[in-house]
Amino acid sequence: xxxxxxxxxxxxxxxxxxxxxxxxxxxxxxxxxxxxxxxxxxxxxxxxxxxxxxxxxxxxxxxxxxxxxxxxxxxxxxxxxxxxxxxxxxxxxxxxxxxxxxxxxxxxxxxxxxxxxxxxxxxxxxxxxxxxxxxxxxxxxxxxxxxxxxxxxxxxxxxxxxxxxxxxxxxxxxxxxxxxxxxxxxxxxxxxxxxxxxxxxxxxxxxxxxxxxxxxxxxxxxxxxxxxxxxxxxxxxxxxxxxxxxxxxxxxxxxxxxxxxxxxxxxxxxxxxxxxxxxxxxxxxxxxxxxxxxxxxxxxxxxxxxxxxxxxxxxxxxxxxxxxxxx
Amino acid sequence: xxxxxxxxxxxxxxxxxxxxxxxxxxxxxxxxxxxxxxxxxxxxxxxxxxxxxxxxxxxxxxxxxxxxxxxxxxxxxxxxxxxxxxxxxxxxxxxxxxxxxxxxxxxxxxxxxxxxxxxxxxxxxxxxxxxxxxxxxxxxxxxxxxxxxxxxxxxxxxxxxxxxxxxxxxxxxxxxxxxxxxxxxxxxxxxxxxxxxxxxxxxxxxxxxxxxxxxxxxxxxxxxxxxxxxxxxxxxxxxxxxxxxxxxxxxxxxxxxxxx
Numbered sequence: 001x002x003x004x005x006x007x008x009x010x011x012x013x014x015x016x017x018x019x020x021x022x023x024x025x026x027x028x029x030x031x032x033x034x035x036x037x038x039x040x041x042x043x044x045x046x047x048x049x050x051x052x053x054x055x056x057x058x059x060x061x062x063x064x065x066x067x068x069x070x071x072x073x074x075x076x077x078x079x080x081x082x083x084x085x086x087x088x089x090x091x092x093x094x095x096x097x098x099x100x101x102x103x104x105x106x107x108x109x110x111x112x113x114x115x116x117x118x119x120x121x122x123x124x125x126x127x128x129x130x131x132x133x134x135x136x137x138x139x140x141x142x143x144x145x146x147x148x149x150x151x152x153x154x155x156x157x158x159x160x161x162x163x164x165x166x167x168x169x170x171x172x173x174x175x176x177x178x179x180x181x182x183x184x185x186x187x188x189x190x191x192x193x194x195x196x197x198x199x200x201x202x203x204x205x206x207x208x209x210x211x212x213x214x215x216x217x218x219x220x221x222x223x224x225x226x227x228x229x230x231x232x233x234x235x236x237x238x239x240x241x242x243x244x245x246x247x248x249x250x251x252x253x254x255x256x257x258x259x260x261x262x263x264x265x266x267x268x269x270x271x272x273x274x275x276x277x278x279x280x281x282x283x284x285x286x287x288x289x290x291x292x293x294x295x296x297x298x299x300x301x302x303x304x305x306x307x308x309x310x311x312x313x314x315x316x317x318x319x320x321x322x323x324x325x326x327x
Numbered sequence: 328x329x330x331x332x333x334x335x336x337x338x339x340x341x342x343x344x345x346x347x348x349x350x351x352x353x354x355x356x357x358x359x360x361x362x363x364x365x366x367x368x369x370x371x372x373x374x375x376x377x378x379x380x381x382x383x384x385x386x387x388x389x390x391x392x393x394x395x396x397x398x399x400x401x402x403x404x405x406x407x408x409x410x411x412x413x414x415x416x417x418x419x420x421x422x423x424x425x426x427x428x429x430x431x432x433x434x435x436x437x438x439x440x441x442x443x444x445x446x447x448x449x450x451x452x453x454x455x456x457x458x459x460x461x462x463x464x465x466x467x468x469x470x471x472x473x474x475x476x477x478x479x480x481x482x483x484x485x486x487x488x489x490x491x492x493x494x495x496x497x498x499x500x501x502x503x504x505x506x507x508x509x510x511x512x513x514x515x516x517x518x519x520x521x522x523x524x525x526x527x528x529x530x531x532x533x534x535x536x537x538x539x540x541x542x543x544x545x546x547x548x549x550x551x552x553x554x555x556x557x558x559x560x561x562x563x564x565x566x567x568x569x570x571x572x573x574x575x576x577x578x579x580x581x582x583x584x585x586x587x
Binding site: 073076202203205206208209211212213214215216218219220221222227261265266267269 | 378381382383408409410411413416417418419421422423426430431433434436438439440441442466486488492
């Protein structure tokens, strides 16, 4: 199958899923799908609840997948993602802290989560510069340390939080969910996320090269530290903007890039656009399941983790088999 | 030999901030369109010297000036970029040979742009010349060591720099691949490029190099015509072994005399 055909199929699946997600739900219009305009409740449901939620799940999937793929490419490690580097934990810590300090308003929670994520990136860069070993490895080391540091902080906040009022909200947020999505949230998250995704998309070919030796980058006239940290900062911004709203949605940034590379090849010119679409598809399916499977709402993070782990195992089997065949 | 592409004056480099020198007071003028070999024992600082010429490591004392051989008289343009081939590379194994070669075009393409038809033509053209066009679709991890070396060489070629630095490009190859690589380096020279490569095998240097930089472990460096520098005496001093260079027709051999 040619690359073009693969893209065509992926995009087709994407649009079919948007259509299905729009009309899937517990409330079904009495007058049928095509005649939905005659049912005012259904119309409101679709336009005020389902469509913003669909838009946001597309942004979440696309953003987390793009961010994960960029980090995996730069660190040359197909397990590296914002989770490994501690960005997720830092954002989680920030959001929990924000919730304790400002229990009634949403915005400060998001701002603190975001600031905390960026702070984690600074810590990672600072620590990794002091570890005088191989660059990519030192960043992973720093990431593990930062991750543990913020996990400890998060644990402390959970321990100190009011078990009746505060703890359940923190725990629910940590599980990740899009259940409170409205147009306002879409308006807050979309512009900055889309700007980040477009920037990463435009830089996709050059980003390939950041995996090469520092000395080669130097010979090519690339200001390596400046460029790599700039691209990493954009990825972190993208991740924290998303998870400061949605909570911890794991596995998207880890699994989707691997699938995209497996189907569309290593080069970011092809794997980045495909990871963006596949990521959107994955979260769209997961979120549609989250709101339709049972009468209540299953936290999205649980579903992405469940299917993420499942796909991960299948992926490993597929990779193992293809290795046996070729080698 | 009027044109010098690099002029090194009084260059010293120290790993330990001036207490211990990797080398001291190096003077060398490397002419354009020539092949220079940096020869020395393991750990003598060959790679360090190459990285200093690249501009990746900053010098403690002394100056390096670069001149662009293509610039017109009286106008000493600086070389914009130097192609470099390290000894070991961290290139991703899953990347295809073609995509890898294409990265050589990075200096010519602005960060937000993608390579165009002209760039892909350049890649295809060089791939044909160095006979790696049958490998283009393979991932880097699935080709042999000799092929990988040629592919890496191809990337430096695609970069189209006037000055090309190669760190041990020949040493670890089999006899046949060695000859291929030496032929390719001579081919680069015929294109008007200036090549500097490191090695610890005098034979490689004598076969293809016009000039030699002999790095001894006592941090003294000898620079000059390859045949003047790579004498039995100089090599014996450098490697601390009784070394003799043998000639047979157009070929060289290097033997170590057994002490009896």
